[in-house]
Amino acid sequence: MTKGQGKPRILLITRNFPPLTGGMERLMHKAAQGLDEWAELTIIGPTGSGKHSPPGVPVSEAPPSLISFMLWALWHVLRLCRHGKYDVVLGGSGLVAPLLWLASKLSKSPSAVFIHGLDIVVDNALYQRLFVPAVAAADQVIANSSNTRNLAISKGVAAERITVINPGTELPDLESLEARDSFCKRYAIPFDKIILFVGRMTRRKGLSAFIKHSLPSILEASPGAGLVVIGDNPDQGLTSHGEQEQVLKAVQQAKLEDHVRFLGAIADEDLLAGYAVADVQIFPLVDVPGDVEGFGMVAIEAAACGTPTVAFNTGGVADAISAANGALAPTNDYKQLSRLLLDVIDTGHPQPDSCISHAAAYAWPAYSAKLRSTLTSIGLRQ
16 A cells, blocks of 8 residues: 555654664654554654655654754644644654644644653753643653653653553674674774673763772773773753763773773764674663663663673663663662673673574564554554
């Protein structure tokens, strides 16, 4: 069946979309690709998103800065929904929930919104009074983890309107990825054992605290090990909790300059190779008021490349990690975190096959099928 011949019409409104980068942007990109397979999709997204959307999908663009995006996206909503009928209007995060509410009223369509954790708890009075109630008004709320679901319920969202769909992952062809020796030579990584950190350097990621409280003891027990950091300071986010300076300071104070390599933001292909060459990924999350880790996509992405993750059991990360692909330590228990990480390095468990099998349950086709079922439940034509 071709577009326009019985396919449901979906309007996706999202600021989180390439060319912006991050876990939420990858999620929305993959969600759009899945939706385009069975629906007639229209997107309101950030400037440049048309180049990254599925071929043939109409895209209305808005400047990516927060205020500019909201104003331009409002104009696009008014333009598209006054005269257009959609089977569902879909919001990419709580940030666009007020626009979603308006689009739903104008087009007389049911609404659904993705929530990711931070967009429920962000510490801003205006946001909590305007945006969170707009999330609660949606016909369907799609949470990225059980923890995000619980946070939404605590903010007044009806439990029966919430469905948990964990984000997905690619299952790469590992044989096609750059070999460890080549990757390490290209990035000047001299370590026998690679401890990997992937993510933006925000306070909640806990990297500076990990370097201060855990890394010295880990290196004492495993002298050939070292930390490789992929990612940089955040920008264009809902918070300003960047901590790149604190991370660099922690390295200098611990005199670990020779044991840490910062690769910055790297290409997707290199990121996959980075996951694959690592012996373990560290995810040392900390509790930050007004901020939260909604799920922990990096744990699934690493597992898809055969690499386990050791993390603090904070936020929604428990939905992403089991004994099959890593281990969880009680929040702020740095001794236990260090012990678990050293155990992975010493034993090689969980093994790559176990990690990959864990990740397979989160493959993008499975995610797309769950999303289609959820949207169908609020009135879409199948």
